[in-house]
Amino acid sequence: MNREGKQSLIGAPVPRIDGRLKVTGAAEYADDLPLDNPAQGVLATSPIARGRVVSMDLAAARAVPGVLAVYTCENVAGRLKPLKSQGSGGFGMSDFFPLRSNDIVHHGQIVALVVAETDKIAHEGVRRLDIQYETAPSAATFDSPGAETRPLGELRPGTQPQRKGDADAALKSAAFAVSAEYETSPQVHAAIELYSSAAYWQGDNLIVHEPSQWLGNKLYGAAEQFGLDPSHVMVRSPFVGGGFGGKGSITPRLSLAAFASKELKRPVRIVVPRNQCFTTHGHRAETRHRLTLAASADGRLLVYRHHSWEATSRSDVTSMSGTDNSVRMYACANVDTALNLTRVDRVNPAAMRAPPEVPFLFPLESAMDELAHKAGIDPLEFRLRNDTDRDPMSDRGFSSRSLAQCLRQGAERFGWSRRTPSPRSMRDGDWLIGWGCASTMYPTYYAPAVARVRIDAEGARVQAATHEIGTGVQTVLAQIAGERLGIPADRVLVETGDSRLPPTPYSGGSMTTAVVGSAIVQACDAIRRRLGGAVGGGEDARTLLARAGLGSVEELAEWSPPGAGADAVQALYKGRVNGNGGAYKEGSMAFAFGAHFVEVRVHVNTREIRVPRSVSAFAAGRIINERTARSQLMGGVIWGLSSALRERAELDLRASRYVNDNLGEYLIPVNADIGSVDILLVPEVDATIPGLGVKGIGELGNPGADAAVANAVFHATGVRVRRLPIRIEDLFTAEERGA
């Protein structure tokens, strides 16, 4: 309740204001935006992973009636400034930029763009390109001949592993120890909305329509690439049909659409077919881990040794470095991590939902289960026993930490106390039952954001160049503005998805609600101050406006969290995000925590694996909208189940390319695979989180859920599967026959 006794909008399960638009198909996505007589582009991509183009005969393609132009390195190189990666000070997703030479560095590399009157004609043009290649040996992944493995510190000087104590000595004195290798598979974003770009010019102004999680990056990236003043670039991305990290940076595709549009003097639209979505963009790289955990006789963790290997491209040093965060999960006196990269001939990996936590918590939370089993301690109790209120690496405190509450409340809801500890000890008819648990964590990040709020007699309008990537952000921002202005949420119009709006950071790091919401709070409070009202909410701002005799009031707020630095807001106006928080927060460190409990059933004969139910409990500071929060966390858990049992981009090791580059064969769960996914929101108040006290929930639900499934499979069958995804063949093993 707020101070006038009205039900607070904050936390209320307000239905999504865009729900009807979405289910009726009325919501506009970037590729739905109208274009005036666009030409259609189709990309041609390399069928080989490494080598070079030795000849190109474009005549047949050019001769197709309706083909307008064919772009290859011959007429693009030297005329289109290449993008550089953000790591190298640019805006792009990789230091490799296509169409600069005849060299081929990954399968699916863009080798040509055919632009035609229709997309069918352009596809036909691509089919008629006669491009001859000379193939060189390629390295697909770990262990491939030619793959180059090096410590991250050598590739990126200054990188320090997390180390503390003397792990070797502690291992000798430990009562229990486990040591094992774990593996995760490459995943692709596979959002339902295909990647697309449309670009056109109005004089010296460039207008781009592209699904986006970071309008600012695309705006400033395009401005730099085409030598434009940023005020001459506009990027629109009204609704986004799933991002998951795949729609952040400016892409070579956008560059090519803008380049071709300039040449042809008409809009150019490129929609990427599904198979090219697998290769013209990055993916979640496969990882390997070697873990050793050791504990004392009373179940205290003594050693956490975690050496990891991540696959990356030849062109970039991309590491998710998940141990930087995973070392904060449990109290442990002796820590030894090592990060290694293996460079292979593939497209550069990209961020994907909880990029460090998903691949790095799977081995930790699996090994915790293994050690608990070995020590004869219930895996829930073992986690509780090793909870900590200080960061084991720095001895700093946490701004708040509710892992134990999540574990306890989740266990209670799940009925964990009825679990019998031995593998294969629970059964229902033909089905072996297994119960597994795992912890999860996600850092609380924040960065500056700018928002504009205007109020008139009708209501309020909120403007921010943030992104509706499917999370319900417009609803949540309307609630925040409504609360602070004392008006109903349905009297707040939220405008997002257009780079002309005030700048915000990327929709990543689970920080949109926290930081854009905080900017909106600041703007609303400024309005109230101007109108002489009490700050923080209460009396309807429209009443204040009428009393002041004003038609409307508008405020632009530049919100910057403590520690962001004096230039942080200015950086945002240049397409840069100076984020902080998490383990890097000044003072105490900020993380959200959670716990998963999963029931699996494994058929005693066919070994089919089902997940009829799960319970996950999360504490993430202030929850703005219980309904959208629950939905996001549920989506995260479902992705975790998908990581556990389905998703894997399948590599042909000889050709260094995927064989399942379509949604028929790249498996994600269908509705029938998902049973009850129960989400418990554990109350948590954290006044030290800047702004609204929101920790963010976009990524928290996903990590750890895969480990909970693997742990449950062990409990059901006695078979420990250390490689994801778990497949039916993993349960037809010598180990299983012996079990």
Add this chain to the structure above:
Amino acid sequence: MRPFAYVRAGSLAEVVDLERQARAAGSAVAYLGGGTSLVDLMKLDLAAPAHVIEVAGLGDDRIEATPAGLHLGAAATMADAAAHPAVLRDYPVVAQSLALAASRQIRAMARLGGNVLQRTRCAYFRDTSWPACNKRSPGSGCAAIGGVHRQHAVLGGSDACIAAYPGDFAQALIALDATVVLVGEGGARHIRFADLHRPPGATPQVETSLRPGELIRSFEIPAGAHTRRSLYLKVRDRQSFAFALASAAVALALDGDRIGEARIALGGVATRPWRAREAEAHLKGRRLSQQAAAEAGRLAFAGAAPLSQNAFKVELGAAVVAEALRKAGQLSL
């Protein structure tokens, strides 16, 4: 997709005639039923017909059970056949094999005739940018044998091809000794369903024994004591919209506590619809027991030639056969 002419005809006879004329003129022809397979193949450039002749509205879409057996018109949709009361009651293996395939949307469009002719899901076949595939480009080699072959066949393969036959319905048809009625320029003819699909051998590009221009008019399943005690068990990587890793169509006629007749067909594990006749023979006259079911499962895969990634299908397939027999015989564990 390449340009093509779309042709509608007034009758099946006219279709056959149009096809003959086009073929005589050197044009490639494809028949369009529900389109769920053909359109995909055309997009993938695996089919490039100059003429596409619509047959969906012309063919036999009748579903009828008589004392002699079950008639399934090839133009009936999968959804209609799966939901037909007589099929559900007297031929459950047919209904289940259809209901467990594809998605609701596809089942509503796809026709039975086209269903049995669907082509393999082998990635090396379906993506023309892979250089080697003997089925697509005879003599070019088989990329799957040394590549990703988790989904591939362990039965019926050759050095030239190990692509799995992906369908489910065909397993019910072969298990129940169906006959296929074909129409072509020489009129109608009947063949055993078991003879419709050919082993890959050295010519995996030749998948069926259909003559040029011939199309399927109907399937005829003879009645028998076994058809009611039948089922289709399908194990796959997810609960819907996935092809079988291993499946079994089984039908049993019991004679007291003995097995009078057993029918077993295997999906997802073989290069064509596959009848496990040795397993059937082993069961005949025996008491149905856990042990007998397990033995039958193992016998069904006695001739398997697995590779590294699909070796699990031997054990999985045997387990699926045993489980299907157990369910059909209503044995408890």
